[in-house]
Amino acid sequence: MAGVTKSYGKARGVLDLDLEVRPGEVFGYLGPNGAGKTTTIRMLVDLIRPQKGTVEVLGGSPRDPAIRRKVGYLPGEVEFYSRMSARDFLTYIGNLRGKGGDALAGKLSERLDLDLSRRIGDLSKGNRQKLGLVQALMHSPELVVLDEPTSGLDPLVQQEVYRLLDELKADGVTVFFSSHVLSEVERVADRVGIIREGRLVEVEELEALRQKAVRTFEVVFEDVPHIAEFERLDGVRMADVHGNVLHCQVIGAIDELLKAVAKHRVRDLVSHGADLEALFLDYYRGEED
Amino acid sequence: MLNNVALKTLRDRRRSLFWWVVGIFGYLLGIGAFYPIVRDNQGQFEALLETYPDEFLAIMGVGSEENLFDPIGFMQAEAFGWVVPLVFAIYGTVQGARAVAGEEEDGTIDLVMATSLTRFGLVWQKWLALVLAELVLGLAVFASLAVDSVLFGVEIPVGNIAAAVLMAVLLGVFFGSLALAVGTGTGLRGLTVGVVTFVAAGTYLLNSLGGFVELLDAMQPISPFYYYDASNPLRHGLDAEHALVLGGLAVVFLVIGLLSVRRRDLGVGGIRLAVPTMRKAAG
Numbered sequence: 001m002a003g004v005t006k007s008y009g010k011a012r013g014v015l016d017l018d019l020e021v022r023p024g025e026v027f028g029y030l031g032p033n034g035a036g037k038t039t040t041i042r043m044l045v046d047l048i049r050p051q052k053g054t055v056e057v058l059g060g061s062p063r064d065p066a067i068r069r070k071v072g073y074l075p076g077e078v079e080f081y082s083r084m085s086a087r088d089f090l091t092y093i094g095n096l097r098g099k100g101g102d103a104l105a106g107k108l109s110e111r112l113d114l115d116l117s118r119r120i121g122d123l124s125k126g127n128r129q130k131l132g133l134v135q136a137l138m139h140s141p142e143l144v145v146l147d148e149p150t151s152g153l154d155p156l157v158q159q160e161v162y163r164l165l166d167e168l169k170a171d172g173v174t175v176f177f178s179s180h181v182l183s184e185v186e187r188v189a190d191r192v193g194i195i196r197e198g199r200l201v202e203v204e205e206l207e208a209l210r211q212k213a214v215r216t217f218e219v220v221f222e223d224v225p226h227i228a229e230f231e232r233l234d235g236v237r238m239a240d241v242h243g244n245v246l247h248c249q250v251i252g253a254i255d256e257l258l259k260a261v262a263k264h265r266v267r268d269l270v271s272h273g274a275d276l277e278a279l280f281l282d283y284y285r286g287e288e289d
Numbered sequence: 290m291l292n293n294v295a296l297k298t299l300r301d302r303r304r305s306l307f308w309w310v311v312g313i314f315g316y317l318l319g320i321g322a323f324y325p326i327v328r329d330n331q332g333q334f335e336a337l338l339e340t341y342p343d344e345f346l347a348i349m350g351v352g353s354e355e356n357l358f359d360p361i362g363f364m365q366a367e368a369f370g371w372v373v374p375l376v377f378a379i380y381g382t383v384q385g386a387r388a389v390a391g392e393e394e395d396g397t398i399d400l401v402m403a404t405s406l407t408r409f410g411l412v413w414q415k416w417l418a419l420v421l422a423e424l425v426l427g428l429a430v431f432a433s434l435a436v437d438s439v440l441f442g443v444e445i446p447v448g449n450i451a452a453a454v455l456m457a458v459l460l461g462v463f464f465g466s467l468a469l470a471v472g473t474g475t476g477l478r479g480l481t482v483g484v485v486t487f488v489a490a491g492t493y494l495l496n497s498l499g500g501f502v503e504l505l506d507a508m509q510p511i512s513p514f515y516y517y518d519a520s521n522p523l524r525h526g527l528d529a530e531h532a533l534v535l536g537g538l539a540v541v542f543l544v545i546g547l548l549s550v551r552r553r554d555l556g557v558g559g560i561r562l563a564v565p566t567m568r569k570a571a572g
Contacts, residue, residue: 045403048554065405073403079396081301092291096404135400 004053006039007198013039015198017053021176021191026169028189028206029178036198037178038076041147044176045073058143069097072141076148076178078132082121086131089120093135101138108134112160125152133161137168144168146177150184162188211252216272219246222265229260294401294411298418302384306422310429313376317430320367321437324360328442331358348497360443361524364434369453369523374514377426377461378489384422385468386481388415389546393476393556408550412473416466416543423461427454445523452527459535460517464489466542474549476557513538 001020007013014036021027031037042048043055046062060067080089086109094100109116112130120128129152136144149165150158165188168175179185185192185206192209194202202209221244230248231239233256239248244267250257261269290300299306327334338346338357348371356362389412392398402411431454437443464485472481492512499509509515516535520528 042399042556045399047399047402047556049552065407068403069405071403073400075396075399075403077396079399081397083301088291092297093400093404095292096294096401096406098405132400 001040001043001056002054004040004043004050004055006043006048006050013198014195017195017198017200019193019200019203021174023174024169024172025190026165026175026188027177028185028192029176029195030180030182030185030192031178031195032180035195037180037195038147039198040195041073041076041145041176041178044145045071069099069139070142072136072139072144074132074136074146074149076151078128080120080128080131082119084120085116086114086118086120086123087116089131090116090135090138094138097139099139101140104140105134105138108137108164111164112157126154126157129153130157133164137164141173143174143176146175148179149177150179150181158184214249214251215254216249217246217254217257218268218270219261219266220244220268221246222267225264229263230257233257233260294406294414295417295421298388298415299421302418302422306425309376309380309426313373313426314429314433316372317368317433318436320364321433321441321443323367324363324437324441324443327363328358334358344498344501347500348494360445361449364443364445365518365521365523369457369518373430373453373457374460374517375493377423377457378464379486380426381419381423381461381463381465382468382482382485382489384419385465385470386472386478386485388412388419388469388472389550390472390476390478390481394478396556398556402555408555409547412469412546412550413543416469416546419465419469420462423458423465426461427458430454430457446526449523449526452522455527456517456522456532456535459532459539460513462539463513463535463542466539466546470542470546470549473546474553476553476555 001017004017004019005013005015007015017036017040019040029037029040039048043050044057044062045068055062058067058070062068062071084092090105091102094102094105106116108114109130112133114127114130114134118127120131123131129149133146133149136146150161153161162184165175165177169188169190175188177189189206191203191205193200204212224244225241225246227239227241230236230241230246235250235252235254236257237249237251239246241247246261248257290296334357357366389398392401402408431450434443434445434450438445467488468481468485471484472478475481493514495505496509496512496514499505499512499515509519513535516531520531522528
């Protein structure tokens, strides 16, 4: 996507968006609700069209039916024909694509424990979400675009979906998925784009992002240290000493802190792993102010 | 039935279409059963009709010069003058509005249009389904009149029945195509039904009263109902020109629908509706 602008109504849409997803990568598209994730995704399948800029998918335009045939798409608020059976729906979608996928659909449904013989209207929200996933994956697409794929799924099925995404990645399929849940992006994505109020505020390798993330440490000493030993160290912020206990947050490398700590006798040390959540809250904050 | 949009749409409509068929078939059968009574008591009915103003009879689709007591005049007055065209027009309006706008409002358009189906294909096949459904309704009318002829002696030449049925189908397709065009242009089903119903009701009255109100007389030809029955196809057979006007305009509406959906955002109405729930989830 290059220079893409799309707006409707007040403060909805995306502004001057440049975004490139590399072939074969799993790209997590993160942002709070209403940030423009769905707008971006619906442009990728030509449901809506940008006012400015260009959208290119798999080397072509999403307006080209031949391109869309190679894309699997799961909408954020997935809706079906409630009177159809799940199996009939998959047959219909397969026919519209001119590319069946019944065998794979059967396998995927089995894996997700989805009963295809049931009327869609009788399926729970979670099962409808599974059906949405099956139709998005059943034709072995080259690109998979998923809008909040795990919403409505129970944690066990969520894990299964993450495994599916891992397998897609192993098969060289490009995955673009949106989420407002950081942990799932952490679990499956190679790269992350963060969108806020229609603007892309960050695109990073997950690893690089982790480097920027905040770790918290709680160190219990045998003796009572002085705060000055820690608060000026590289990467350390919000250091605080109460008696013989140090609380602090570190961004990036922790080497300096550990060396400073090692000058004392240490009774206990607790570290809370890279807390991307805190980082995202920083990114999100602008919206709440 | 799941091979393409047209067949799938017919499949979705099969239950409701069945009841429309039952309704129109039953109505015409009931009217047919009434015919022997009217025929045998012509004098009394004539006296009764004398008491009605011509304007009222016109709204009921009865021209003042019409013989109401032969099978054709009777069927024209009781069915083809008002019930039949209104049924076909209403059915067309509802189906035309549902065709694209309905799928957008239901949100089902997302998965359908993310396949390799083109927008052109979607609209064109929805239109085809509409035409086929109207034809099924037409067949029901035809079949019912055949039964009326055998059971109740309502004898009308087959060619004339076919002509009248064809005009009813064309009228239904006309309003269906208009609704398809409005719905495809706006993506709003309720608005579409409202607008097209307004047009249908207005042009129906215009045509009915045109013969009496001088001002409206000259305006009759802008009413689709005028082309539907000004030539009285049940009595005189098909008027090809009038058929062409209705059919041609329906095709024009189809083209407008095809063009208007080409550049538009799909399912945006649905997204707007989804916003409050998303906000809630965020909070």
